[in-house]
Every structure is written in structure tokens, then in C-alpha cells.
Amino acid sequence: MSETEPKILSFLCSWCSYGAADLAGVSRMEYPPNIRVIRIPCTGRMSPKFILAGLRQGADAVWVSG
Amino acid sequence: MKNLLEHTGIEPGRLHFSWISSAESTKFVDVVTKITDEVKTLDPANKKYVKTEPKVD
Amino acid sequence: MTDYTDKIKEIAKRVLAEGKVDMVIGFRAGTVPMMNQPHYAASAEAVEEMIWDSNCGLNLANYLTDKKGKIGIxxxxxxxxxxxxxxxxxxxxxxxxxxxxxxxxxxxxHHKINAMFDKEILKVEESGDQITISGSGFSETVSKQDLLAENCAVCTHRNPVEYDELAGELVDEQADVDQYASVSKVEAMTADEKWDYFDDLLSTCIRCYACRNACPLCYCPTCFVDESRPQWVGKSQDPTDVRTFHLLRAYHCAGRCTDCGACERVCPMGIKIREFTKKLNKDCKELYGWEAGLSLDQRPPLDTFKADDPEEFIK
Known part of the structure; x- marks a missing residue:
């Protein structure tokens, strides 16, 4: 396990995972602070460009969730 | 998507996909924790894809 | 294959005369050996220039995009x-x-042939399955089988799948070739070895985009490499940018690439660009049982949804 905290670039669907994240927040659940959320209108909006651009600019990992 | 990235030598743990419904906050917390743990096991120095300043000779 | 030329000319003249088409797209000889040019023939005189030999590797479908009128191809x-x-x-x-x-x-x-000689090649002649390459002070005859482009050597769809008329007898398809040998080789490597392999492969890329321009699939009005707001990929020869370009180009061809080899043929640096698209072709075949362009009635796998689509990668 590394010392540094990784940055995970997250693309969350507005209607699914983003809602889940919201609910998790409202419910005062705890989860690691490593994710950086980008809300997308639908995972259909996802493009390989986004993933490569994220990795190129220094994200440790990319997570796409619908 | 994932297959070709791995094919060209990016570790599989650097790209994740999941399905979470807006009612599944527990699954959301679960998945975030799992992914974070997995990414932490990767070598942070191994971020090959990051664009670096060009070398000047 | 040179004997097709007369038959092609005959058909082209006939369909032009009958008014079935406004022009016929084919090949004519280039100004240097092995570099045949695409040729639009709209008259019987222009048809006379047409040729057919083993240097017609460019993909003519590239010239059909959004064309108006009736076209013979x-x-x-x-x-x-x-x-x-x-x-x-x-x-x-x-x-x-x-x-x-x-x-x-x-x-x-032509990459293979140019690599065989130090001197300039002035003439490449074909007769049957023998190719004679000559220049000033040298001449050599080689079997065509040894000079085949890599994609042709493993091709399993030599006969056209859709046509109105044939210019020759159908040929036997190659059966016992391993289309994905090079992919399997890379798959066996570790992540670091793979990275180095592709680093080496792309190290000579000069970002001329010849591969994109020759590709019949690349017809976007504005290519992602030319977009500047946002700029998805840098325009330099930085290894990351080069790799981003090749990866994204390959993704755009996923489930559409027919492995025609036009990208490799036109690459001035002789980069094996097919290594990327081939992997995606292999995935498409293994995951969806799909090979591009075999039927007019089937929708490609990436624009349809089936309940049994593979989803192991999704948590």
C-alpha cells in the first residue's frame, strides 16, 4: 500500500451513481475521499477521449459508473 | 475500451466500470472503497500515461 | 491479377455508356513504381488509363463518403x-x-520491397505469381507470396461480399491462417513489456495523419485531433500524445475495421498501425462474434444492445 493518496477520476451518471452518491451523503455514510466526481448526463455521454484525457493529465485511475 | 488499454500496457486496475442504481447508496460506498483500495496497491510512480514536459537536449 | 485490367476496362466502359453510372472509381498507374493512384473515370478515354495489379492496396471505399450521383466502384x-x-x-x-x-x-x-534494396527501384513488373523488381544495374524476381502485405497474408475475405458484377472468377479463401498471431504475442507479455513494445512501435510516428486520411472509416467532418476546444490530444510528437492519437483512432474503428491495411500501406515510417485495430477486431470477434462489413442487414455490435452482451468488466 502506497503512502500517497491516489486520485480517482469518476464519471457518474446523473440518474444512477450520482444519485447514489447523493443518497450516500444524505445518509451520512463514509467512503474514501479519493474520488473526484464529474457528473455526466448519462453514461451514453461517455467517450474514450474522456478516459485518455483524464489519465494524460494525471489521474491515477478512472472509474465510469452508470 | 479496457481491453485495448491493457493491451498497450496500462495496468488493468486503472480503469473501472460499474452499475449502481440511485437507490444503492450502500453499493456506492462499497464500490468506492474497493476501487480506492485497489488503486492504492498500484505503484503511483507507474503513471506512464501522464504527459510530461518534453525533454530539451 | 493483371489480367483483370481488360475486363475492368470493358465493364467500366459499358456501364458508363449505358448511363448506369456517372463515373467509375478505380486505379491508374502512379508516377513511381508500386504507387497506384485512385482514379475517377467519367469517360471512355479516362477508362483507358485504368489498371489493376498487386499495388492496388488503397481502399477505394474511402472515396465514396457522401458522394452524389451514380458511382461505379x-x-x-x-x-x-x-x-x-x-x-x-x-x-x-x-x-x-x-x-x-x-x-x-x-x-x-512496398515497405518490404523498398527494404530489400539499397538502390532506387525503377520498375516492378508482375506476371502470374512472380514479381520482378528492377532498377539501374539490378533485377530480381521474387514470389508474390513472399511480398504480400501482412494483412493480405492473413486475409480470410478475398472475394467481394457485395457486388453487381465480377471481373474474374472467385478465388479460394485462405483457411488455415492465424489472423491474430501478432495480437496473441503481445497478449502474452506483462504490462511493462507491452508498454515498451508500443513505445518502440510508435517511436517513429511523425503525426502526419496519413493513416487517418487513407482510412475509409475516418470521415468525421472534424477529426478529434483537429479539435482545439477542448483539445483532447496535443499536437506534438510527445509520446503520450502520439499514443493518445493512435488509441483514440483505433477506438473509432472498433467493430468497423475490415483490416484492409490502408493505414499501414500509407504510413511513411512503416509503423505497424494494425496492431491496435487488430486487437479490437479480435475482441469484437470473441465477444460479439462480429466481423465488420459482411452483411447489409446486420447492425454492428457497438450500436445495438442485447441482453446477453458480455459484461464481466462491470462491477
């Missing part, structure tokens, strides 16, 4: 599959086309 196996892809993607209508099918026995690789 000469199609090898791979061209015909790309024409099918074009029709499926609404880039041209099937009834605009008169397809002159050419059963193909493979095209020769």
Missing part, C-alpha cells in the same frame, strides 16, 4: 466490406452504386 474483398460499412452508416446509398467485384489474391507490400 471497383472493389476487392476488403473494399466491398468497407462499402457495406458505408451503406450501413448511411454514408452512401446502395442503389447509387454499381460495384465491380474483383476477387483478390493479395496486395504486395
Amino acid at each position: 471497383i472493389a476487392k474483398g476488403c473494399d466491398s466490406r468497407n462499402i457495406v460499412t458505408h451503406v450501413i452508416e448511411n454514408k452512401i446509398k446502395r442503389d447509387q452504386l454499381y460495384i465491380i467485384g474483383v476477387p483478390c489474391t493479395g496486395m504486395i507490400d
